[in-house]
Amino acid sequence: MRKTLVLSTIIFLFFLSLQAQTYRDREIVCVEKDLETMKKLARMNLDLLMEKDGRIYIVAGPDDLANLNMENIPYRIELQDFYPLSQESLSIQSGVNGEFHSYAELEQELLELADAYPDLAKVEDIGDSLEQRNIYALKISDNVWAEEQEAAVIFLGCHHAREWISVEVPFLLGRYLAENYETNTEVRRLVNNCEIWIVPLVNPDGLEYSIHFYRYWRKNRRDNGDGTFGVDLNRNYGYKWGYDNEGSSSDPSSEVYRGPDSFTEPEILAVRDLFAQKSFQALISYHSYSQVILYPWGYTQAASDQDDLLSEIAQKMAALMEPVNGRYYYPDRAGASFYLTNGDTTDWSFGVYGIPSYTIELPPDSTLNGEFFNPESDILPIFNENLPAMLYLIDWSIQNHEFQTFHHMKRDRQRGSIESSRSN
Ligand code: 0X9
Numbered sequence: 214m215r216k217t218l219v220l221s222t223i224i225f226l227f228f229l230s231l232q233a234q235t236y237r238d239r240e241i242v243c244v245e246k247d248l249e250t251m252k253k254l255a256r257m258n259l260d261l262l263m264e265k266d267g268r269i270y271i272v273a274g275p276d277d278l279a280n281l282n283m284e285n286i287p288y289r290i291e292l293q294d295f296y297p298l299s300q301e302s303l304s305i306q307s308g309v310n311g312e313f314h315s316y317a318e319l320e321q322e323l324l325e326l327a328d329a330y331p332d333l334a335k336v337e338d339i340g341d342s343l344e345q346r347n348i349y350a351l352k353i354s355d356n357v358w359a360e361e362q363e364a365a366v367i368f369l370g371c372h373h374a375r376e377w378i379s380v381e382v383p384f385l386l387g388r389y390l391a392e393n394y395e396t397n398t399e400v401r402r403l404v405n406n407c408e409i410w411i412v413p414l415v416n417p418d419g420l421e422y423s424i425h426f427y428r429y430w431r432k433n434r435r436d437n438g439d440g441t442f443g444v445d446l447n448r449n450y451g452y453k454w455g456y457d458n459e460g461s462s463s464d465p466s467s468e469v470y471r472g473p474d475s476f477t478e479p480e481i482l483a484v485r486d487l488f489a490q491k492s493f494q495a496l497i498s499y500h501s502y503s504q505v506i507l508y509p510w511g512y513t514q515a516a517s518d519q520d521d522l523l524s525e526i527a528q529k530m531a532a533l534m535e536p537v538n539g540r541y542y543y544p545d546r547a548g549a550s551f552y553l554t555n556g557d558t559t560d561w562s563f564g565v566y567g568i569p570s571y572t573i574e575l576p577p578d579s580t581l582n583g584e585f586f587n588p589e590s591d592i593l594p595i596f597n598e599n600l601p602a603m604l605y606l607i608d609w610s611i612q613n614h615e616f617q618t619f620h621h622m623k624r625d626r627q628r629g630s631i632e633s634s635r636s637n
């Protein structure tokens with residue numbers, strides 16, 4: 214009995230180590246950020262982690278390192294700073310996510326919230342992941358079971374598995390709105406006049422993989438059929454999908470693999486379907502890290518025809534956030550600031566629906582003494598500083614909705630009078 218247990222444990226560990234082997238050859242390296250290097254990096258489709266103190270951090274495999282050498286880009290290996298040994302041994306066990314939510318923990322708390330506030334909070338299953346987990350949407354509104362003629366806004370989290378903090382921020386918004394509805398008149402006004410949709414975990418399979426097996430996992434868990442796994446869910450949306458190979462890749466082993474076609478991944482089909490049923494006025498998709506507010510376009514360096522509006526809202530959000538903890542989220546056009554991408558969420562929601570769409574990359578940036586992964590103690594401060602921007606965008610959506618409704622009414626009235634004068 215004892216023997217079989219020992220034996221099966223050994224076999225189990227053996228297979229774990231076999232699987233882990235494929236990632237053992239990945240290093241975190243950093244390079245100096247200068248224009249010349251950035252141009253070269255853009256062509257290489259690397260897995261960029263973040264920017265910190267004027268350096269770009271990259272998760273690099275042997276091929277990437279060879280390419281860096283070939284391009285004469287000097288790099289420094291950073292593994293020790295980012296991957297404490299204690300964490301490595303823990304990362305194959307359950308419960309290592311601490312205060313961060315796993316799929317099951319999130320599911321339970323979403324359902325509990327809906328139970329506690331049945332008139333304000335509703336959980337909808339908007340689709341299944343590849344591994345048959347539910348993609349949950351939390352709707353917060355007055356008369357939550359009714360579809361009312363109200364503004365609607367959407368907050369998304371965790372397209373990228375390892376970005377755990379991006380689950381927490383939108384989830385905590387839902388809880389905050391429900392819990393403060395009775396006592397806070399401003400919250401009540403916002404919730405009464407808007408349908409707030411929150412999808413905190415777009416990539417549940419990836420998150421579970423990141424918690425239980427490999428902390429740096431980014432993509433979903435698509436079996437690409439060639440021994441590689443995962444599509445980058447923030448490259449699979451159907452606006453300018455695969456526009457070029459800058460920041461997205463057709464190579465399944467790439468960390469920014471865009472999939473064989475647009476909208477091949479069920480996780481983002483769920484988002485697309487939700488969009489088809491509602492009419493959202495604005496979107497924020499949470500990511501990490503680098504403490505910036507990015508807006509379209511991402512696929513080109515060019516400005517969109519709404520650049521003034523997009524930038525004005527971004528600056529407003531940044532200004533509202535800074536006083537909370539003194540952290541400034543730098544607002545910028547995505548493609549012009551850091552690197553080009555195509556097939557990302559915000560290019561699609563803006564390109565197809567024309568709504569203000571933001572990628573908020575949560576901290577740390579260079580000023581925070583944080584590392585790539587946020588400590589648990591960061592969850593509440595980061596949520597608190599993001600809250601004013603979320604409330605602002607909800608309010609903006611309400612104002613904009615009223616404005617649109619007013620103009621539709623005016624237009625309909627004019628049409629009506631034209632028609633009635635015609636029929637006269
Ligand atoms: O690359 C991404 O998908 C986002 N960054 S992350 O480090 N979280 O992976 C940024 C997407 C924003 N779009 C552009 N930078 N073009």
Ligand code: CA
Nearest residue numbers: 354355356361
């Ligand atoms: Ca309502």
Ligand code: ZN
Nearest residue numbers: 373376500501
């Ligand atoms: Zn991300």
